[in-house]
Amino acid sequence: MIEVSQITKKYGRKRVLDEATFTADKGQITCLVGINGVGKSTILKAIMGLTTISSGQILIDGQRLEPKLYEKIVFIPDTITMPPNMKIGDAMLFMNDFYPNWNVKRAFELLSFFKLKVQDRIGDLSKGNAAKMNLLLGLALDADYLLMDEPFSGIDIFSREQIANVFTTHLIEDRGVIITTHEIQDIEHLIDKVVLLDQGRVLKEFSAEEVRMKEGKSVVDVMREVYQA
Numbered sequence: 001m002i003e004v005s006q007i008t009k010k011y012g013r014k015r016v017l018d019e020a021t022f023t024a025d026k027g028q029i030t031c032l033v034g035i036n037g038v039g040k041s042t043i044l045k046a047i048m049g050l051t052t053i054s055s056g057q058i059l060i061d062g063q064r065l066e067p068k069l070y071e072k073i074v075f076i077p078d079t080i081t082m083p084p085n086m087k088i089g090d091a092m093l094f095m096n097d098f099y100p101n102w103n104v105k106r107a108f109e110l111l112s113f114f115k116l117k118v119q120d121r122i123g124d125l126s127k128g129n130a131a132k133m134n135l136l137l138g139l140a141l142d143a144d145y146l147l148m149d150e151p152f153s154g155i156d157i158f159s160r161e162q163i164a165n166v167f168t169t170h171l172i173e174d175r176g177v178i179i180t181t182h183e184i185q186d187i188e189h190l191i192d193k194v195v196l197l198d199q200g201r202v203l204k205e206f207s208a209e210e211v212r213m214k215e216g217k218s219v220v221d222v223m224r225e226v227y228q229a
Ligand SMILES: Nc1ncnc2c1ncn2[C@@H]1O[C@H](COP(=O)(O)OP(=O)(O)OP(=O)(O)O)[C@@H](O)[C@H]1O
Pocket: 011, 016, 034, 035, 036, 037, 038, 039, 040, 041, 042, 043
């Protein structure tokens, strides 16, 4: 389990996270939701140790983040981190050389799932295929937790569907996923838990299935209630 407890983050005098608290379980998809600038990406970066926090605590399976835990978590950013001249196959070889937890079998399964080709140059990929390649590079690593920042951002409906479909396959397995997205309707049916954020604070944390079953509401219905109240 990832436990985020009362984390606060300031940039200068600006407080961008304000005692944010939530948990994300293994085997579940937890979605961080909120309008632009509420602090979703900052939370993911804080979990990864890519940004410092002013106070609070983050535990991964009961432990504070330290180098030996890095293999447990993967951060999949919304931008390509590989050089544009590289081919997809070269990027896969690079990952294989540098990451002991690179899973070659899963990498090729993802390549075929996303209909990508090893000979394609990264700089020539469409936005949708670039997002898929980013996911391939992250999901092929054997890690217990996957943090995904806006995997659907700026891509067409068919690519969004294909990306959403990966969540229903064994390629995600029983790993814990924390995802940020503005395209909630694309994955609403797949999400286990929703964390609603506003100005760096957690307004509400709820089980998507429970509000569906008990209250007959969709995640978007709850968002409307909370944000338009
Ligand atoms: N390096 C930085 N220096 C100063 N302020 C920053 C920095 N990075 C982020 N911020 C501010 O922190 C706040 C939270 O940013 P963050 O990127 O976490 O929001 P977000 O919810 O992910 O937004 P979006 O939905 O637009 O991606 C914003 O007001 C942003 O301007």
